[in-house]
Amino acid sequence: MKALEFRDRKRTKELLSQIEREMPGRRVKVMHVCGTHESTICRYGLREALPENLELVQGPGCPVCVTPTERVDEAVELSKKDGVIVATFGDMTRVPGSSESLVADGKNVRIVESIEDAAKMETDKEVVFFGVGFETTASTYAPVLLEEHEGFSFLGSVRRIPPAMNFLLEECGTNVDGFIAPGHVSVIIGSEAYREVVDRHGKPVVVGGFEPLDVLSSVLKLIRSIKGESKLVNDYGRAVDEEGNEKAQILIERAFEVKESNWRGLGDIPDSGLELKNEENDARKKFDLDIGKDETRPEGCICEEIITGQSKPDECELFAGGKCDPRNPVGPCMVGSEGMCNVWYRYGGT
Amino acid sequence: MCLAIPGKVVSVEGNKAEVEFGGVVKEVRIDPLEEEVEAGDFILNHAGFAITTVSEEDVLKRKEELDNLESGVE
Numbered sequence: 390m391k392a393l394e395f396r397d398r399k400r401t402k403e404l405l406s407q408i409e410r411e412m413p414g415r416r417v418k419v420m421h422v423c424g425t426h427e428s429t430i431c432r433y434g435l436r437e438a439l440p441e442n443l444e445l446v447q448g449p450g451c452p453v454c455v456t457p458t459e460r461v462d463e464a465v466e467l468s469k470k471d472g473v474i475v476a477t478f479g480d481m482t483r484v485p486g487s488s489e490s491l492v493a494d495g496k497n498v499r500i501v502e503s504i505e506d507a508a509k510m511e512t513d514k515e516v517v518f519f520g521v522g523f524e525t526t527a528s529t530y531a532p533v534l535l536e537e538h539e540g541f542s543f544l545g546s547v548r549r550i551p552p553a554m555n556f557l558l559e560e561c562g563t564n565v566d567g568f569i570a571p572g573h574v575s576v577i578i579g580s581e582a583y584r585e586v587v588d589r590h591g592k593p594v595v596v597g598g599f600e601p602l603d604v605l606s607s608v609l610k611l612i613r614s615i616k617g618e619s620k621l622v623n624d625y626g627r628a629v630d631e632e633g634n635e636k637a638q639i640l641i642e643r644a645f646e647v648k649e650s651n652w653r654g655l656g657d658i659p660d661s662g663l664e665l666k667n668e669e670n671d672a673r674k675k676f677d678l679d680i681g682k683d684e685t686r687p688e689g690c691i692c693e694e695i696i697t698g699q700s701k702p703d704e705c706e707l708f709a710g711g712k713c714d715p716r717n718p719v720g721p722c723m724v725g726s727e728g729m730c731n732v733w734y735r736y737g738g739t
Numbered sequence: 740m741c742l743a744i745p746g747k748v749v750s751v752e753g754n755k756a757e758v759e760f761g762g763v764v765k766e767v768r769i770d771p772l773e774e775e776v777e778a779g780d781f782i783l784n785h786a787g788f789a790i791t792t793v794s795e796e797d798v799l800k801r802k803e804e805l806d807n808l809e810s811g812v813e
């Protein structure tokens with residue numbers, strides 16, 4: 390759909406000049422919370438083109454990256470059981486667990502494109518779908534999890550974004566001037582879901598789209614809000630409204646319960662997890678998996694600082710030294726297309 | 740992961756639709772959608788499910804918005 394491509398070069402230049410003109414006379418740090426935003430930023434060289442005193446960091450916006458090690462280990466353990474197949478999105482098969490990833494053995498692992506493919510897989514084995522994601526993906530899991538499927542269960546690492554943004558500000562002392570909120574999460578939860586970030590923490594939030602002009606427009610609106618009054622702005626009105634997709638929200642509420650959840654790099658965040666309500670379909674209960682928190686971290690990997698917006702990939706020695714790449718990822722940020730290291734690797738960084 | 744790709748609805752049957760993405764037609768579930776869709780409508784597809792519709796009118800509105808950003812009007 391060409392009409393949806395907002396990429397005009399002349400307009401890009403004009404917006405960049407406008408941002409330059411409107412920058413306050415100090416450093417500004419902006420966090421976006423989505424790997425797809427990072428892809429647009431890198432693919433179109435926006436970080437380099439934006440003013441030098443404007444820093445753009447990626448927060449915990451990569452569901453693969455924030456999945457804690459113990460969840461990967463649980464999936465690996467399941468894949469070793471007789472009579473079980475672990476089905477998941479391709480990225481998840483390559484995330485390093487404490488000792489190995491799902492592909493290491495791989496015999497009982499299948500890559501699928503959707504949870505429905507997993508639920509309908511023809512096999513006499515039990516299919517466990519290992520599902521990670523934020524609210525966007527939860528809205529695709531919920532309808533299938535509410536259906537009856539024989540020999541099918543769910544190992545989840547499903548999360549809510551706004552509690553993580555609040556947590557960064559409250560508990561981690563994250564020093565940012567404002568956020569660009571993830572557009573497709575916002576399709577589901579609505580722009581008002583970030584109200585607390587703005588009203589309680591005084592940080593402006595602009596809900597942004599994914600075309601290069603969308604990102605620049607969101608940066609400009611954020612700068613205006615940083616200089617003036619902190620505001621919540623919906624800059625992705627063609628897909629997002631204030632309340633979000635209420636039908637999807639109801640499906641999510643019926644399938645999942647809001648609970649505390651452990652995020653890699655952040656720790657336990659209250660009300661940030663979506664746990665399956667139907668315990669009969671919960672692979673963790675069904676197979677009596679009980680792997681406690683695992684603090685194992687790949688040596689030299691700075692994913693945790695990247696997830697919390699304190700560092701960027703080029704500050705990692707393994708990245709700079711060419712010792713970590715998508716074929717042999719050392720940490721989760723190099724694995725999937727939403728991970729900042731992976732994006733920088735593909736588009737040449739910055 | 741939260742990548743959502745726009746596609747054009749070709750046909751609808753029950754909770755599924757055939758949707759065209761740059762010449763390739765795929766089956767997409769439409770149960771998360773709040774509104775009914777028909778052939779010709781545009782949706783955003785995420786992991787095999789339509790999560791919202793995008794109307795031509797909203798796209799045109801966005802074009803206009805982007806053209807007028809310097810004025811500071813939101």
Ligand code: SF4
Pocket residue numbers: 689690691692695702705706707708713714718719720721722723724730
């Ligand atoms: S480049 Fe590799 S080792 Fe370095 S932070 Fe990224 S994932 Fe970790």
